[in-house]
Amino acid sequence: MVLSAGDFADAYVLEWTLHHLDLVEGTTSRPGPSAASLARARGLLIRVITGSGDAPLIDVPDADLLRILTRRRDPSAEELAALPPRIAQGLPYPVG
Template sequence: MGLFGRSWEALRAAVDGLAPQDFTGPSGCAGRLVRDLVCHLVIDAQGVLITLVTPSPAEPTRDAASYWEVHREPPDGRDPLDALTVRLAASYGDPALLRFHPDDVGSAAGRAAELADPRRRVATRGQVLTAADYLDAYVLEWTLHHLDLVAHLPHLPGPPAEGLAAARRLLERTAGAPFPAAFPDADALLLGTGRRPATGAERAALGTLGQRLPFVLG
């Protein structure tokens, strides 16, 4: 539960450090500007709030590793929610307004996570899982998007080391295979999710695992 909060707080602090001109630059998330990514984070925070107040009496159907659906192809931008996010981000106009919502809604999501009973079962996306597993799954989400945010903004602080390590372990569980131990956590996450191509040496080290990449989470 604590790692969710620390990862989310670090990501929100990085957003708070954005300069006005940074919002219209590219992010590490294919096809998304920084402002699109920040808007996506607002929607994610709303989803966390909704899920944590949606209890379920049913037995869990997913855990942190199986929460994410794994695809081979990256989003093509035709998904209605993706298109809505881009239009909504553009409608803010003033970057200060877009920075406000991750601070406002994001703070509420962080508090809700702190107050949640980790054993409580919650329902989301047609599945049931414990609050602890749900929040653990979002450590991976926050960490990947933190890497996206700073991809072209190296002056901003990156994700905390403990979040990177936890996100890597969860991605490996989701993928059902470990990445080479020599790979730094950030590189394992970027390569594993298709955020950057592997070098020749990395492809050799990946072996047959490289043939299964990328693991696009959705």
């Protein structure tokens, strides 16, 4: 498989944002990923899952959604209900 430079950069942002979330899990003394990194990683992962550029509206904060989709934590009943059925049925989406 050959990746374009843009695809490589996207994969890098997604991977390192997830790793950053892992590193700060359970701590309050260390800053987490930036809001821009979280938003970008969320958009990338949703695009990979749905296969389109039109992201569905999901009312779950970026960091929480990334953790849920990659099974770094289980969703609450409310969070699971906020996911489109197509996305919820495919959980988890292993990355990183």
